[in-house]
Amino acid sequence: MSQVLFNSIQQKVQLSEIEMEQCRGFFLAKKLPKKHYLLRAGEVCAYIAFVEQGLLRSYTIDAKGNEHVLQFAPEGWWISDNYSFLTGEPSSYFIDALERAELLLLKCRAMEEMLQKVPKMERFFRLLMQNNLIAQQRRTLGTLSFSAEERYIRLLNQYPEIVQRAPQHLIASYLGITPETLSRIRKKIASRA
Amino acid sequence: MSQVLFNSIQQKVQLSEIEMEQCRGFFLAKKLPKKHYLLRAGEVCAYIAFVEQGLLRSYTIDAKGNEHVLQFAPEGWWISDNYSFLTGEPSSYFIDALERAELLLLKCRAMEEMLQKVPKMERFFRLLMQNNLIAQQRRTLGTLSFSAEERYIRLLNQYPEIVQRAPQHLIASYLGITPETLSRIRKKIASRA
DNA sequence: CGCGGGTTTGATGATGCTCAAGCCCGGTGG
């Protein structure tokens, strides 16, 4: 099993060598070139993806035609549309590669089989989802409590590498502001420093 | 085991009579009068609470002294501070009762034992967390995509009973707007109807 | 070398906040 994935799992549950080996078979390696899509709105999200290398993002396009970045996923992160994956309903999200990426895909069926065979993975995914939920709640509160500038600074502090690697207008979209506003915020911060 | 809890679990996993019976023992019944607290910021969140009856809410007070409602929890919902519960760190949330409530509490230790004894519950909590995550992501996108008025109307459609039961200034706080703004929005909507 | 996407800059405007005051209503004490 890949070292990156191994570490990610080992942080939350202890798997034996054998269990690790058993898990390996359920994942499907995939390379995704820059700008290529893993998922498009309208399709059913067939897999949960673990990012070994590269940078992905998920986003949606709302009724007014505006794009909103939901998530960035660099190495060591998972990305998918949980709703579509769980229910089998068509997704309303897009997932694409901002940098060429190497992924480990887990299809729905394969995941179920893995959870049967290695029950500890049920616990792993429970903890994964729980941690994602905690982070998402923080983000929600952040958008309620803080100004655009404060949110940008918080993002800079928490995920500097993402701010580095993603183009600025996508950072703006993630923060829920326009590219113009982000540009002005950066100017203002720079003038203070 | 309580009927409400039974239904909530049965929606996600199939438990036998015996398993249900086994689970029951791990929960602790508690009545919480109106305005009483289940958790205060600074304390460690000792339990996950299932709401059998009544209405709870979690909120935080930010650095500027503003209150932000994170969640409402009527019958059939779970509420806690996942972060504090998982890590044992002090919480930064308050949880209190907007209506007198009947709860089933699950302490950390008891939860672990239950997961040992009834492994299906690990799956249940995984699905619970996953669904909460989906809902939370929707909320985040909602605050990015929609105006205050649109968000209020969406809340009205999705959770009319919560809008009914919670005081207006808490609804405003949940939506991330001031009570004044919500009042004006309601006036505007009424004048259209 | 020129094209084009992304970023910057400027001017204007809308949405929602702040502060202040009045109102409505339910609960409490006289």
Added chain:
DNA sequence: CCACCGGGCTTGAGCATCATCAAACCCGCG
């Protein structure tokens, strides 16, 4: 039973933040 108190909701005026629209600029790439 009534008077009063107080919290929550409403209303208004002025203001801050951020969006919109338009134009210029920058720079990597074909």
